[in-house]
Amino acid sequence: GAVVSQHPSWVICKSGTSVKIECRSLDFQATTMFWYRQFPKQSLMLMATSNEGSKATYEQGVEKDKFLINHASLTLSTLTVTSAHPEDSSFYICSAREQRGFNEQFFGPGTRLTVL
Amino acid sequence: DAKTTQPTSMDCAEGRAANLPCNHSTISGNEYVYWYRQIHSQGPQYIIHGLKNNETNEMASLIITEDRKSSTLILPHATLRDTAVYYCIVSLYGGYQKVTFGTGTKLQVIP
DSSP: OOOEEEEOSEEEEOTTOOEEEEEEESSSOEEEEEEEEEOTTSOOEEEEEEETTSOOEEOTTOOTTTEEEEEEETTEEEEEEOSOOGGGOEEEEEEEEESSSSSOOEEOOOEEEEEO | OOOOBOOSEEEEETTSOEEEEEEOTTOOTTEEEEEEEEOTTSOOEEEEEESSSOEEOSSOEEEEOTTSSEEEEEETTOOGGGOEEEEEEEEESSTTOOOOOOOOEEEEEEO
16 A cells, blocks of 8 residues: 655654645655644644645634645645644644545655644 | 544444444535554555446445445454544545544544
């Protein structure tokens, strides 16, 4: 099946710094990528939908100036958490859809962010 | 997207079939049923999807009722590695369609 990678797999940073997370589709082209956040023992919460070459669409309550998303190519989307604070500590997961597919999403392995 | 309802948790003996139900009574005619699972601290994994016919692949079978208001995911011979949270999702077809995850069913496979 299609493979989606994320980098880094985990990151620890100080409060106030910015962190960039990369999401890559390794063997397919992804017109659309999604970013989710998951707190412990909770379900995945969709943060934004990212379409190649256009601005991301953010879900209600997600600050677009804090969570910067760039979908520069059909295989790469990045999420930058700006001025991170401890409450931003979470498991961030991306997913990608093939251009030609049956709508199934392929998920990355996730990035564990800890803000001290 | 239509809302789904799943039991919070289920147990299944290793080697037995695991039957995970999902209610989606407000599903519309062009919405598909998708199943994903998430093993602890990993990204979700696609399992199977269907529109109205029953489907089977190497991982599982999907049984959709004739009125499409509910479905059942069947893992024919559950193993310990199948312990995970299973999510049932309904979504329109199309690359731009977002999906919303509910709370899912925590399946515990017991030795």
